Amino acid sequence: MNETVTKTAYQAEEIRKQFPVLHQLVNGKPLVYFDNAATSQKPQRVIDALIHYYQTDNANIHRGAHALADRATADYEATRLELRKFVNAEESEEIIFTRGTTDGINLVASTYGRMAVHEGDEVIISAMEHHSNIVPWQLLCEERGAKLRVVPVTDEGELVYEEYRRLLSSKTKLVAVAHVSNALGTVNPIKQIIADAHAAGAKVLVDAAQSCSHLPVDVQDLDLDFLVSSSHKMYGPTGTGFLYGKRALLEAMPPYQGGGEMIKEVSFEKTTFNDIPYKFEAGTPNIGDVIAYRKAVEFINEIGREEIAEHEDGLLRYATEQMRHIKGVRIVGEASEKVSVLSFVIDGLHHFDIGMMLDARGIAVRTGHHCAQPLMHRLGLEGTVRASFSAYNTKSEIDAFLEGVERVSNLAR
Amino acid sequence: MNTEINQVQDQIIEEFALLAGDRESTIFYIMELGQQLAPLADEFMTDANLIKGCQSKVWLNAELEGDRIVFSADSNTDITKGLVSLLIRVLSGRKAEEILSADLYFIDRIGMGGIIGSQRSNGLTAMIKQMKLYALAYKTKLAGQA
Incomplete structure (x- = not known):
């Protein structure tokens, strides 16, 4: 300081x-509310934004040819721009709205995972992960015939870093690790984790559900491949969150879910997909919550x-x-x-x-x-x-x- | 026919009335009751004796002594032990018919639902159901012997 x-x-x-x-x-x-790691409370401006949206702007976004749709679209996209700044992503297209951290991890496991992880490959997680950052990788490894490797933790609740280095190899395709442990509060050395993974040729997903409202996260400085977080743990509404992914990775990945919004053209013979971020945002999104999410980010930035x-x-x-x-x-x-x-x-x-x-x-x-x-x-x-x-x-x-x-x-x- | 059961229930209602609805004192008291409950012998702490539907682990054992059913129980949490100790106080050592027909009004009268919350209330219901199931099983068994 x-x-x-x-x-x-x-x-x-x-x-x-x-x-x-x-x-x-x-x-x-x-009331003494000390359950913030489960979900944080919401400031008045977030609540107001939700009410305002439903009272004055409610419309489906991106396609409507009318004033309400324009306003809703502009506000929805404003949250994307705010989150780009918040994690210092290079481009706002690298921010994908999700239902939350769990959804973001599942998205990466189902798309990047299926594309990059093959039989005999390995995915590394740590022993302090939330079930959300364990189960999707277990399912992926089972499906692909790959192996899930686990970095152990010490009695104090820190990663055994030498073990992580030992587990990294040319077989490692992805490292998925929490920035902050939800159960213990341990801050993991993600910068070093990412650098070591990259040296071994692996990509890294950081689960930032527990860190985004507490610590600055700069995806460019970290050279991070994927970052996931939830709005509701950072003073925003439930039911939304975001995935950051490097453009090249997101573009190479197959779509997650099929539906409206994510397509360019559909015929029964072939469908071409929309560009990022929309390729990963099938269906009508959680518009109201996304719009109010910006107010939560504003609140954090203000302090x-x-x-x-x-x-x-x-x-x-x-x-x-x-x-x-x-x-x-x-x-x-x-x-x-x-x-x-x-x-x-x-x-x-x-x-x-x-x-x-x-x-x-x-x-x-x-x-x-x-x-x-x-x-x-x-x-x-x-x-x-x-x-x-x-x-x-x-x-x-x-x-x-x-x-x-x-x-x-x-x-x- | 359930005068004894109701007498015990009325005693419990009186005891809880002394706590004057203070939530903290009530929980304290229930935990103390739990700590006083004799632990269940290891041989009865089996998966078969575990009650399904409880967030905490609750083991319930029932044995026939003459025509009476004797319950014993244990739990990994003191509050749950306290709750099951109240049920044991009311229902243990009774005949199967008495247990089956018992109207456990003390639970509502002491405001238990509001104190322990909905998840533990479900657990309490599961405990009562299990005790009545034991009573039904022993009733059938005794009828078969007669």
Whole structure:
């Protein structure tokens, strides 16, 4: 950070005012929303954009010869331009709208995967992946007669990097890895992962579902092949997200789904496909949510991802430090670089019970395996309690959370 | 015919009334009940004894003592153990007919649905169903012996 620049103090309370859902009592207590890694809350401007679209602009895009269709199309495409800037893609055509991260991964597995992965080839993932970044590759490998290789993780929740290097070979066609682990918050060294994969001749897909709202991502600087993320984890609506892919790759890939929008010409003899990005956007898209998604990106940009990251890091450090003083608490995931996520267990208590006790105090956390069963298995756990922080969370909320954890820890046998 | 069952239910309703609807105290209390439940012997912690439809793991065992059915249970979570301990308190040591005809009104009266939420309520329903199934099976068995 440049010390000479005077920074405005981070205004969490001001930011909170933009989120109507946060201002309510749950079980008689002020809501403390710490389930941000599952989905973030939405600022008023996102909600307004959704309402505005349905109240004034609702039309099918790209083809209508009327004013509403023009407005809807312009707003829809404006989100694509905003996302291009957000990840610093070279061209906006490299941004494909999807239903979310899972959809984006399935798209790449079904198209690039089928094109590039053949019998005897290998796909590398890591042991800390979300099921969404495991199952599509398993299905692909099964179908193609290829092998799925898994980079192990340490007890602290970091990749065993030497193992990754050892697994890379001329057989590796694709590496699919999370930027940030949803269960532990570990930030993976994706720049190095990508450079090493490229040196071995493999392409890389980064699952940025957990990073986009916290960390800057620059696909050109990273020389990234594919990036996927979800709107709903970055203050936007559910049901949409994006895939970034390098133009050359996207153009070479076969289409994903067939239907309207993705075609150039259709006859019963032959169909020619539309250019990117439309080749991958069959059917009427999720227009309203995509349009509102831009407002979410605007919200993030207004505060600044570095500022958000710094704020969340402060919360995470404070919470982690205080949690170490509570009897029976064991923090799960002690990677040197972490974002937003505090996963823990309390000896002698089940995570479901802890979650329910916290809920009784109005504190929302996630409990369970976090859709990362192989990781839980590796760590010898059935599940954890996960508190995850966001731009609108405050230190006093952490204090309420710590008080709740302290109280429930007294019940441990 | 279910006076004993109803007496126990009324006791439970009174105990929960002392908690005055405070959610946190109620959950605390249920967890404590769970911690007091005698653990199930390892031999009964089998997949066959696992109740389907519960988010948590719940093992339920039923044995016949004379004409009475004795239930024992265990779970990996204290809250679920607490819930099943209440059912055991009401239904264990009763005759099959009593269990089958029992109207478990205490669950609604203590506001359990609102406290444990819909997922755990489904689990609770699954536990009751399993207990009644045991009762039906033993009733059939006893009728066959008669």
